[in-house]
Amino acid sequence: MSSAIELAGVQHSYGDVTAVGPVDLVVPPGEFLVLVGASGCGKSTLLRLIAGFEQPTRGTIRTAGEPPVPGRGAGLVFQQPRLFPWRTVGGNVALALKYAGLPTDRVGELLESVGLHDVAHRRTWQISGGQQQRVAIARALAVDNPLLLLDEPFAALDALTRERLQEDLREVSARTGRTCVFVTHSVEEAVFLGSRVVVLTARPGRVALDLPVNLPRTGVSPSRLRALPEFAALRATVRSAFEELPV
Ligand SMILES: Nc1ncnc2c1ncn2[C@@H]1O[C@H](COP(=O)(O)OP(=O)(O)OP(=O)(O)O)[C@@H](O)[C@H]1O
Numbered sequence: 001m002s003s004a005i006e007l008a009g010v011q012h013s014y015g016d017v018t019a020v021g022p023v024d025l026v027v028p029p030g031e032f033l034v035l036v037g038a039s040g041c042g043k044s045t046l047l048r049l050i051a052g053f054e055q056p057t058r059g060t061i062r063t064a065g066e067p068p069v070p071g072r073g074a075g076l077v078f079q080q081p082r083l084f085p086w087r088t089v090g091g092n093v094a095l096a097l098k099y100a101g102l103p104t105d106r107v108g109e110l111l112e113s114v115g116l117h118d119v120a121h122r123r124t125w126q127i128s129g130g131q132q133q134r135v136a137i138a139r140a141l142a143v144d145n146p147l148l149l150l151d152e153p154f155a156a157l158d159a160l161t162r163e164r165l166q167e168d169l170r171e172v173s174a175r176t177g178r179t180c181v182f183v184t185h186s187v188e189e190a191v192f193l194g195s196r197v198v199v200l201t202a203r204p205g206r207v208a209l210d211l212p213v214n215l216p217r218t219g220v221s222p223s224r225l226r227a228l229p230e231f232a233a234l235r236a237t238v239r240s241a242f243e244e245l246p247v
C-alpha cells in the first residue's frame with residue numbers, strides 16, 4: 001500500500017522568497033502528523049502543497065501515490081473559517097455533502113459532533129468566531145476523505161472549547177483511521193493530538209525534529225493522558241527542540 005503522503009526534496013518559493021524546504025517526509029496511512037513551527041516558517045504553504053493548491057518549485061509530492069488534485073481526496077480546515085455568509089450554518093455543511101454527491105441528512109449529526117446543533121439555522125455572521133471555526137471542522141468531517149489537513153483550526157477558541165475539540169478530533173481520527181496533518185503553535189496541543197510531531201525550522205521551514213509520539217490513542221481519558229509522565233517528557237523534548245532553533 002502506498003504512503004498517504006510523500007514529500008521528496010520539496011521546496012517552495014514565492015518569487016525570490018523561499019518559504020519552505022527542502023523537506024522530505026513520508027506519512028503512512030492513519031498517521032496523525034502535527035507540524036509545529038514559528039510564524040512565517042512555511043506551515044500553511046506546506047499544507048497548500050499537500051492539498052494541491054500550490055505546486056512545489058522543486059521536488060515531488062504524492063498523496064496516495066498520485067500527484068495531489070485540489071479539492072479531491074482531502075478535507076481542509078483553513079486558518080480562517082471561509083464559510084459562505086449567505087448560507088446558514090447547516091447550509092454550509094449541507095453544501096459540502098452535496099458537492100461530494102452525498103445525502104444531506106447527516107447535517108444534524110455532524111453539527112451535533114461539534115456542539116452546534118442549536119445554531120443550525122443561523123447565518124454564519126450571527127455566530128462567534130469559535131463557532132464559525134467549528135462549522136469549518138464539521139464541513140471537513142462531512143466527506144469521508146482519506147486525508148484531513150487542518151491549519152491552526154483551534155487557535156481562536158477559548159481554552160475549554162479548544163480542549164473539547166482536541167479530544168473530539170483525537171477520537172475521530174482514531175475511530176476513522178484517517179491520515180491527519182495538523183498545524184499548530186501549541187506544543188501541548190501537538191503532543192496531545194499527534195502520533196508524530198515534526199518541528200520546523202524558521203523560514204525556509206525544514207525538519208528540525210521528527211518525533212514519534214507513542215501515547216495510547218484509545219482507552220485512556222484525556223485528563224489521564226495529559227497527566228502521564230511520558231506526556232510531560234514529550235512536551236519537554238518538543239519545547240527544547242523549539243528553543244534550540246536559531247532565530
Ligand atoms: N502568496 C504569497 N506570496 C508571497 N509570499 C508569501 C505568500 N504566502 C506566504 N508567503 C510568505 O511565505 C512564508 C511562509 O508563509 P506561510 O503562510 O506558509 O507561513 P506559516 O508558517 O503558515 O505562518 P503562520 O504561523 O503565521 O500562519 C512567509 O514568509 C510569508 O510571508
Ligand SMILES: [Mg+2]
Nearest residue numbers: 043044079151
Ligand atoms: Mg499559517
